[in-house]
Amino acid sequence: MSAENPAIRVVELTKKFGDFTAVDSVSFDIARGEIFGFLGPNGAGKSTTIRALVDLIRPTSGRCEVLGLDSRKDSVEIRRHLGFLPADLALYPNLTGRQTLEFLANLRGGVDWSWVSALADRLDADLSKRVGELSSGNRQKIGLIQAFMHRPTVVILDEPITGLDPLVQLEFHTLMREHASAGNTLFLSSHTISEVERVADRVGFIRRGRLISVEKMSELQDKALRRITLEFAQPVPVTAFHGVEGVHEASASGATITAQYEGAMGPLLQVATAYDVLSISSASVDLDEIFLEFYRDKVEGPDHEVGQGDSAGKKH
Amino acid sequence: MLRSLYWKTLRDRWLGALVGVASLFLVAWMGLWAYSGMGDAAAEFIDTMPPVYQSLTGTTADAGVAGLMLGQMFNFLAPFVVAGLGISIGAGAIAGEESQRTMSILGSVPLSRTRLLGAKALAIATMVIVSSVVMWASYVLAVLLVGGDVGSLDLAAATLHLCVVALFYAAMALAIGAATGSRGVASGMATAYLVSSFLVVGFAPLFDGWGIVAKFFPWYVLNGSQPLANGVQWGQLSILVALIGGLMWVAWWRLNGRDLREGEPRAHFVDRLRSDPRLTAVISRLSGTGATGGIGAKALSDVRALAIVAGGGIFVLLVVMGPMFTAMVDSLAGIVSAMPEALLAMVGFADYSTAQGWYHGEGLSVTGPIAIAVVTISAGLGLVREERNRTIGLLHTAPISRAAVAWRKAGAMVVLAGLMGVLIFAGLSLGNLIAGLSMDYGNIAAASVLSAGLGCVLGAVAFAVGAVWGRTSVALGVAISVALLGWGINSFVAVNASLEPFARVSPFYYYSNNFPLVNGMDWGHALVLFAAAAVLVAIGVFGYQRRDLRG
Numbered sequence: 011m012s013a014e015n016p017a018i019r020v021v022e023l024t025k026k027f028g029d030f031t032a033v034d035s036v037s038f039d040i041a042r043g044e045i046f047g048f049l050g051p052n053g054a055g056k057s058t059t060i061r062a063l064v065d066l067i068r069p070t071s072g073r074c075e076v077l078g079l080d081s082r083k084d085s086v087e088i089r090r091h092l093g094f095l096p097a098d099l100a101l102y103p104n105l106t107g108r109q110t111l112e113f114l115a116n117l118r119g120g121v122d123w124s125w126v127s128a129l130a131d132r133l134d135a136d137l138s139k140r141v142g143e144l145s146s147g148n149r150q151k152i153g154l155i156q157a158f159m160h161r162p163t164v165v166i167l168d169e170p171i172t173g174l175d176p177l178v179q180l181e182f183h184t185l186m187r188e189h190a191s192a193g194n195t196l197f198l199s200s201h202t203i204s205e206v207e208r209v210a211d212r213v214g215f216i217r218r219g220r221l222i223s224v225e226k227m228s229e230l231q232d233k234a235l236r237r238i239t240l241e242f243a244q245p246v247p248v249t250a251f252h253g254v255e256g257v258h259e260a261s262a263s264g265a266t267i268t269a270q271y272e273g274a275m276g277p278l279l280q281v282a283t284a285y286d287v288l289s290i291s292s293a294s295v296d297l298d299e300i301f302l303e304f305y306r307d308k309v310e311g312p313d314h315e316v317g318q319g320d321s322a323g324k325k326h
Numbered sequence: 327m328l329r330s331l332y333w334k335t336l337r338d339r340w341l342g343a344l345v346g347v348a349s350l351f352l353v354a355w356m357g358l359w360a361y362s363g364m365g366d367a368a369a370e371f372i373d374t375m376p377p378v379y380q381s382l383t384g385t386t387a388d389a390g391v392a393g394l395m396l397g398q399m400f401n402f403l404a405p406f407v408v409a410g411l412g413i414s415i416g417a418g419a420i421a422g423e424e425s426q427r428t429m430s431i432l433g434s435v436p437l438s439r440t441r442l443l444g445a446k447a448l449a450i451a452t453m454v455i456v457s458s459v460v461m462w463a464s465y466v467l468a469v470l471l472v473g474g475d476v477g478s479l480d481l482a483a484a485t486l487h488l489c490v491v492a493l494f495y496a497a498m499a500l501a502i503g504a505a506t507g508s509r510g511v512a513s514g515m516a517t518a519y520l521v522s523s524f525l526v527v528g529f530a531p532l533f534d535g536w537g538i539v540a541k542f543f544p545w546y547v548l549n550g551s552q553p554l555a556n557g558v559q560w561g562q563l564s565i566l567v568a569l570i571g572g573l574m575w576v577a578w579w580r581l582n583g584r585d586l587r588e589g590e591p592r593a594h595f596v597d598r599l600r601s602d603p604r605l606t607a608v609i610s611r612l613s614g615t616g617a618t619g620g621i622g623a624k625a626l627s628d629v630r631a632l633a634i635v636a637g638g639g640i641f642v643l644l645v646v647m648g649p650m651f652t653a654m655v656d657s658l659a660g661i662v663s664a665m666p667e668a669l670l671a672m673v674g675f676a677d678y679s680t681a682q683g684w685y686h687g688e689g690l691s692v693t694g695p696i697a698i699a700v701v702t703i704s705a706g707l708g709l710v711r712e713e714r715n716r717t718i719g720l721l722h723t724a725p726i727s728r729a730a731v732a733w734r735k736a737g738a739m740v741v742l743a744g745l746m747g748v749l750i751f752a753g754l755s756l757g758n759l760i761a762g763l764s765m766d767y768g769n770i771a772a773a774s775v776l777s778a779g780l781g782c783v784l785g786a787v788a789f790a791v792g793a794v795w796g797r798t799s800v801a802l803g804v805a806i807s808v809a810l811l812g813w814g815i816n817s818f819v820a821v822n823a824s825l826e827p828f829a830r831v832s833p834f835y836y837y838s839n840n841f842p843l844v845n846g847m848d849w850g851h852a853l854v855l856f857a858a859a860a861v862l863v864a865i866g867v868f869g870y871q872r873r874d875l876r877g
Contacts, residue, residue: 066719067874089725096719100877105618113618117724156723 015078017042017164017195018063022072025058032058034219035072040197040212045190047206047227048199050216056199057097059216060168063197064094076164090118093162097169097199099153103142107152110141114156121160129155132181147173154182158189165189166197171205183209237293238278240267243286254281331432331442335449339415343457345803346407349810351464353403355471356811357395357818360825362472392474393554395818396465400484401549402524402692403810404461408488409520412454412496417513419446420577421503424587439581443504447574450496458489483553490566491544495520497573505580507587520545525643525693533654621721621731625708625738633701637746640697641753644689648757651684681763682843685754690773690838695813698746698777702785703805705739709870710792710801716877732793732867739785740859747778754843765843772847779855780837784809786862794869796876808833833858 018040025033033055040046050056061067063074065085074081076088101110107130115121130137135151136144144152150173157165165186171179186196186209200206206213206227213230215222240246242265251260251269255277260269265288271278275292282290420443423429432442462485469476495516503512523543527550531537540546547566551559618624678684709732712718721731751774758765787808792801816834819825829835836851 061719064719064722066722086725086727089723092723094719094723096716098716099720100716101720102624102715102717109618113620113624114720114724116618116620117721117726153720156720 015075016040017044017077018046018197019075019078020059020063020072021074023059023062023069023074024071025055025062025067026070031219033062036216036219036221037072038214038221038224040195042195043190043193044212045186045196045198045210047203047210047213048197048216049201049203049206049213051201054201054216055219056201056216057168058219060097060166060197060199063166064089064092091163093157093160093165095153095157095165095167095170098172099150101141101149101152104140106140107135107137107144107148107155110152111137111156111159115159118160125161126155126159129158129185132185133178134181145173147175147178150174151178158185162194164195164197166199168199169201170198171200179205236272237268237270238275239291240269240282240287241265241289242267243288246285250281250284251278254278331437331445332449332452335415335419335446336453339411339449339453342414342799342803343411343453345807346411347457347461347464349807349814350399350404350407350461351468352811353814353818354395354399354465355468356814357398358392358468358472358474360819361395362474392469392476393479396469396476396479396481396484397554398818399465400488400554403814405488405491405545405548406520406524407810408454408457408461409492409495410517411457412450412492413499413513413516413520415450415453416496416499417503417509417516419450419500419503420581421507421509421512424507425509429586440578443578443581447497447500447577450500451493454492454496455489458485458492461485461488479554480557481554483556483558486558487547487551487553487563490563490570491547494544494566494570494573497570497577501573501577501580504577505584507584521696528688529650621726621734622738622741625705625735626741628708628711629701629704629742632704633742633745636697636701637749640689640694640746641749643693644685644750644753645757645760647685647689648681648759648761648763651681651763652761655679680844681758681761681765682769682841685757685765686773686838686841686843689754690750690777690843691817694750694777695780695809695834695837698743698750698781699784699805699809701746702739702743702781703788703802703809705742706736706785706788706805707792707798707801708738709735709789709866710796710798713796713875713877714798718875718877722875728871729867732870733863736786736789736863736866739789740782743778743781743785746781747774750774750777766846769843769846772842775847775852776837776842776855779852779859780833782859783833783855783862786859786866790862790866790869793866794873796873 016039018038020036020038023033023036024031036055036059048056048059058067062069063076063081065081065088068082077091079088081088102113105113111121111126115123115126129135130151133151133154135155136148137152139148141149141152150170154167154170157167171182174182186198190196196209198206198210203213210227212224212226214224245262245265246267248260248262248267251257251267254260254271256271256273256275257278258270258272260267262268267282269278420429423432462481465481466476498519499512499516502515503509506512523545526543527540527545527548530540540550544566547559547562551562553559678687712721722728751770754765754770754773755767757763758767758770784805788801788805791804792798795801812832812834815832816829816837816839819829819832829839833855836848836854840848840851842848
């Protein structure tokens, strides 16, 4: 368990269920102290990758390592240092929140109950009620507490903010950042980029079982598209903007043209100023749109994954 | 829309019904095969049967081996299977949708609660009726396969009686589920009434003046009126049909008058009792504290309620049976003395004129194994239930190997089997002591150890199939099939001496064939039971370590 090893390493992971390939040759590393976001639409292979990491399922080929330990051979040792929140969390409905945490703490040992109480206070969790009586958000809080209660070196969270209200989400994100600041690693799976955007240092995109790209969050934001709205004195043919360098989409509504572009605005303005421009306004597009745009660019169909060859399995 | 709901209910349940009916067919066919293999000997024995026994089994003089076998099927095994199926579907029809949080979706479609209830009720009735008809056809097939003849047996009448009784229990479960929204309460109450009906109708006529009590229980319509011999009893069926109508009205009335649940469990029944200050101390002591000490402790506590009910029930029954024997020994001796010894051996009847025979026949042949099987199969399913309930991911966040988790779950099952053995020992011993029956305590211990061994095997089947397969329904189905077929093989195949070697595939053979209350411990049989359980558990642990986990 050398400190030089990455916190998580996935090497050519492939998982097939019968004829269906859920994860296909996925490789990436996550450094210690990093918060890594794992993004992809529903059914992309996020949970399958995570379940292989925590040894709930076994790779068809490839391997996973956590803290330099093999996910299958050393699964018990890994779990000593691992906090895990499964997707679509299910708990024991007949136990209270406190009994649930006691049960899991007894299995693991070495849990500091003052820290558990602090976590419960921070997340505003009610530990006295039976889990079966709790709302989904309050059950999720119990799941989050159990993932952090032993101060794990590596935390894997599969869709962690499901059901949490915005205030608790905020507190949870603060908790994640604090945990990473202490040198620990967090692996966060989500299908919404806004969640990852707030906390992650890097983000991996997965779709149809294949890792499309791994990007630094800061670089991803640099790639942000911007939206420009051009108001003309009279209607302008939208086709004039098609194929212009940097322009991704252009649409017309009366005498107004709206376009999304990246990079320099010059080529777009060059076309626009050929007409009688009354006003120009420009704004950034949020990351959700980047996310969608990213997939539109990279993936057009199951057999046509543009750009995959040069970015899949990219390591940082 | 209604048609969709109707077909979906049937689709969800047809496999369970098929397994149940197929098991009934196999047991009937095996029994008929064993009896008919005895040739003239069987016919001679049946000719010598006294009227009282013919009445008990619904057999007529000219019915032959078919009458003997099918009488036992209609009066015991088939009602449990078909009515059990009806209870299972009935309890899940409304309350099941609520507990699975699917009622919200159903409630969002433009369909009144009344129509929803109607579609569900129709599906339940279809399933029970079709199962009954297929069972009837399978019995006819079984008789034909062994070259027999149904003679004057009225199979259609017996099937009709069984069908109506099963519909009654299904309607009861449906009504309770519709009224309370709790599947557990519905299936628990209906099953309790089913089992108590069987016991009361079996026991009450043995006491002078108490025979009338049996008439208040639906089971009486099965073996009290003997439709197999006497044909359809329309009066009794009319009463049951009227009661079914009443239950459906209750279901409609309560379903339309209450808030539907969205999956939130109601306050636990034990919690309600605990909240009563007069009961707090007692209930806390009985239910124990939260079982969070470890996997084994939690596995034990998961079946605690079932173990208390089934273990306590068999304990009380065995205690009470001691004084009962003393009170009835004279009349029992009269009945039994009229029956030839060979016949008693053939039909697996113990010698009721002795305390050992009484306990063996009434306590340890059927009721005891049911109580043990319910507890140990449930405990054996503990591991695979973690997958079904999707808690397995959480459980495996702990630094414990898969093998350790599996061994601890299996260990809990073995402990519960042992506990059931202890309760059987305690019940037999106390009954023996109170009634002064002079049974040998070593033999009582032997019967108890073999009971625990049987429980281990049945629990281990559920454990192994669940651990290797990862499907609760498959594990439960296989375990129940092993229990049913095992019981059937030992009860019916073993009566034909030439076929006895076949009976050795049944765990029940090693459990009871040596008659431990009389002959004491057969260590070879005990070894077979515990070794089989150990092998099954080992297979389960091995398989569990090597597969992808579900959920």
